[in-house]
Amino acid sequence: MGRENRSAEEALNLLRSRLCNPNFIFKPLSDSPDSNYSKLKFLVSSSITEACNNSLLLLGPRGSGKIAVLELVLSDLLLEYPDTLSVIKLNGLLHSDDNCAFKEIARQLCMENQLLFSKMASFDDNSQFMIAMLRECGLAHKTIIFVLDEFDLFAQGKQRLLYSLLDAMQSVTSQAVVIGVSCRLDADQLLEKRVRSRFSHRKLLFLPPSMEDLQRLMEHVLSLPVESSLPHDYTVEFNGKLKNILADERFKEIINTYLNSDSTVNCLLRFLFRAVSYMDLESGFLSLENFKTALSNIQRQPKQECIKDCSILELYILVSMKRLEVKEQNSYNFNSMMKEYKTIHDSFKTSDYYAKNVCLRAFEHLLKRELICFTDNRGYNQSIEFRAVKLLVSSVELHQGLKSYRSCPSILLKLMEH
C-alpha cells in the first residue's frame, strides 16, 4: 500500500512538472514540416549560415506557445552552432523605455562576451557600444539574435530602439536577427514609417491547435513513460485508464465546453493541471470525476459569487439602485438611493429597514466588492453620499443572483420582476 502511494505521488509529481514545462508540451506539436517550429528554425538557421540579417514577427494570442516554440528553436540552434550565436532577450513590459532597453542590451552583450559592464554608461555610450558590437560580431561571423517579447510595447514612444536596431541591420557588416513576439496581430501597423520600411514584414501566425492535435497532446502529456522508475504494472494500468477517459464521450464534452471560451494550449494546460491536482493519491489514478470538478472550479462566475456574498441589506441597496436605473434616472448617488430604499420600505413594510449610517457602511462594502462604482473621478473631496454611482451588474445578472441566493426576501424578487 505504501509503495502504491509513493508511486502515485511520483506520478503526480511527474505530471505536474510536465504541465509546468512548456518545452515538454510543445515538442510533439513541432514535428511536422509545416509547423511554426520548422518554419522558424529554417528562417533563423538560414540567416546564420548565410550570414545575413533578418527580422520577423511571431504573432498569436496569449498562451499559444510563441515563446515556447522560439525557446525550442533557440536551444536547438545553440547546440548546432555553439560559438556563432548569442541571444539577447528583451521584454516590452520591462524595457519599453529606450534608455532601459539599451542598458539591458549592453549588459547582456557584456555577459555574453565576458566584458565589464558599466552601470554608469550613458544612453549614447550604450547605443554606440551596441552598434560597435554588432559590427565586431559581424566581422567575426557571429550572429546576434534579438528577441523582443511584447513587441507592441516597444512601438510606443519614439521607437528609437527599433529604429537603431533595424537601421544597423541595413549594413552588410552586421549579422543579426530581430524576432518580435506579440499578441497583437496588428503589431507591424504600429511601427513608424522609417522603422516599417526597414522591417522585413515576415510574420509567423500561431493559431490554436485543432481538436485532433489537442487530443494527441493530452495523451502525450498525461500518460506515464513506460521506461522509468515507476513500477511497470502501475504505469500500464494508469495509461489504460487514461485511454478510457480520453475516449469517453463525456470527457470530450467537458473539454469542448471548456475550450469553447479559449482554445489556446496554455488554457488547456491550466485545466489539465487543475484536474491532475485533484488526482486521488489513494487509488493513484485519474478519473473522469477529477476533470468534472476541475471544470466547475476553473469556470467561475465572479458576479454571481459576489452577489451571493452580499448580505440582505446590500441586496436591498442593489435592488434600489436597479429601480432607479429602470426609472431612467440618469445619475444618482447614495442619498437618492436611500430615498428609493425608504419608499420600498414604506410601501411594503419590510423588516429590513436600517439607519442611514448602517446603509452607508453596506454601500461602502458594495463599492469594495466592485458591484457598484463611482461614475467619475470628479469630486474626490466630496463625501461618498454625494458622489454619483452606477451599477456594475446587469439586471439579468442581479436577477439570477437573487434567485440563487439562499434566503433572499421574496419582496426583492418581486421588485426585480417589475
Place this chain on the structure above:
Amino acid sequence: MAKEKEETPQVSRRSTRYSLSNSNTNNGIETEKLNESCKTTLDNLLFGQEPISLDDLLSCFPGRRVQILEVLRHLGPINSSMPPMFIYGSASTGKTSVVLQIFRHLNRPFVYVSCLTCYSPRILFESILNQLLLHKKNAANGYSSAKKCEKPSDFINLIREALINVIDRLNGNSGKMSTSKSKGVQVNGRMIYLIFDSFELVREWDKSSTILPFLFGLADNLKMPKVGMIFISNTSPNMYHSSTGYIDPVPVYFPEYTEEELRQIFMINQVNRKLYSSFLDIVLRPFCRVTRRVDELSTAISMLFKKYCEPLSDVGVVPNEEMKRKLFSHLQPHIAPSLNEIFRVASQSSLESEANQETRRKGSGRKSVSCGDFDEIDFHMSTSAKYLLISAFLASRNPATLDASFFDSTGGSDGRKRKRKSSEKTTGKKEAAEQELLMKGPGTFALERLLAIFQCITSVGEDLLDEEDEVDDGLRVGGGSNGLMSDVLLQLSSLCNGNFIVKGASCPLEGSTRYRSTVSEELALKVPKVMDDKEAIGKVIKIDTFVAIVEDLKLGLYSIYNQHMLEQVGGLFLVIL
C-alpha cells in the same frame, strides 16, 4: 540575545489577525522554541512557529475546509512545481490567514509581501529582495534595503539572482538536514513561494498598466519551476483589466461565511459555550442580515454579549430555559439600536462617560437607553470651533442668496413670504431643486461668507447675553474685534485638518480657495446640544434665522432632513421659546 531580538518581530510580521488572537497565550513558549531551532538563516523564510497538523489546520478554520484542501491540492506534494494561483474572496473571509497557516502546516519556505504596506513598486521589490537575501533592516545598516531597485527591469535580474541563490541553498540544506533530523523546525522542500497579498491595490498604482501584467507574468518571465506564485486579492480576476491581457492564473474562490459557519467561528475559544450559544441564537440572525463580515460582527457582538451577561452574577453558569428567556428579554431592547449603529470602537471619552451614565440609565428606565448615548459628540471641541462648524454648515447647506433673509433682521420676513408663494405654485420646480440638492451635496463657499455668517451668529450670541443681563465671562470669541480674527482662522485650519471642512478647488474667477462643510445634519445638530446651557442653540443662532430655517424645512426644500430631525429641531425651538 541578538537572535531573540531578531525573532520577536518575525513572529509579529507573519501573524495575521487570526494568529494574533490565537497565539497570545503561548507566544512566549514558541519564541523560545524558535530561538533554539534557529540554526540556519533560511528558517527566516518559514512561518516561524511550530508546524500544525492538517486536522488542527482544518479545525482552526470552520467553513474553510473545501478551500484549504483546494489550496493544498494546488500546492501539491513536496518539491512539485505549480502554475500561479489566484486566491480571491471578499474581505475578512480568511484568505491571508488560511494561506499563511497552510504554509505553517507544510513548513515550506515562502516570501510574503502585502501590496497594502508595500504601496509602490520600489518598496514592493525591495521588500521581496530583502526577504530573499535574508536582509534585516536595523540601525547598523541605517534601515536601508539590501538592494536599491526601482525599475522592473532591474528587479527581474536581481530577483532571479536571489532566487537561484536561495534554491541552491535549499538544495544543499535538505541534503544536510536529512542526516541530522533532530531539529525542531526545518525547511521543507526545495520550492520557494512568493505570496502577494492585497493584490487588488496594484491597480491603483501609477504604472499599473505595466506593473500588473509584469507581476502576473513574473512566473513566465523567470521560468523557474522551483518558484511558486500566489496572489491574494479582494476582487475577482475579471476585475483586472489590461489592454493586451495576460495569462490568467488559476483561480481559487473563498466565499463569504454562512450563518452556520459564523456561529462556529464565534464559538471558538468560548469559555461558557452553552451561554454563548444561547446568546448567538438571538443575535446572529438579525446581524447577518446586515453584514456577514467576521471583523465587524465580532466587535458588535462582543459589546452585546457584555450586555447579555449583565444580569448574571456568575458568568460560568449553565443557562436553563427560564434564564434564557429572562436574558433574552433583557437583551432585546438593545438589539435594534445596535443594529442601527455602525460598528464602532468605543473612544476613550465614551468609555468614561459610560460609567457615569450607567447610574443615570438605571434610574430613567428603558426608553432613554435607545437614544441616550448617541446624542453626544464624543470628542472635545473649542467653543469658537463649534460656532465655526455651525456657520460652515449653514453656509454649505443654504444658497448664498438666502443669506440676507436669514441673517438680516429687517429684510427677512418679506423675502420668505415671496418665496413661499412661488414654491407653492411650482411643485415641479421644487422637486427638481430637491433632486439637485440630493445630488449635489453641500455647496462650496468663500472664506468671506463663512466669516460673515460666523460674525452674525456670534454677535447675536453677545447681544442675547447682554439682553439677558448675564455676566459676560470673557466670551471666548470676540464678535467684532479684529484681534481675534487670526484665532478664528487658526480654528478654521484645524477644522480643515480634522476633515470637518474640506478645502475645495479655488474658484477660477475669484482665485480664492473655496470651502465645503462635510458635516452631516445629525452631527451639526449635536454640536449646539453639547454646548453648555448658557450657549444653547437659541443664543447661537438668532431666533429669526432659526425660524427661517424651520420654515424652509416645512416647505420641503430640505426634505432630506427626515421627519425625525424636524421634530428634533422643533423641539429645540420650543425649548428656546
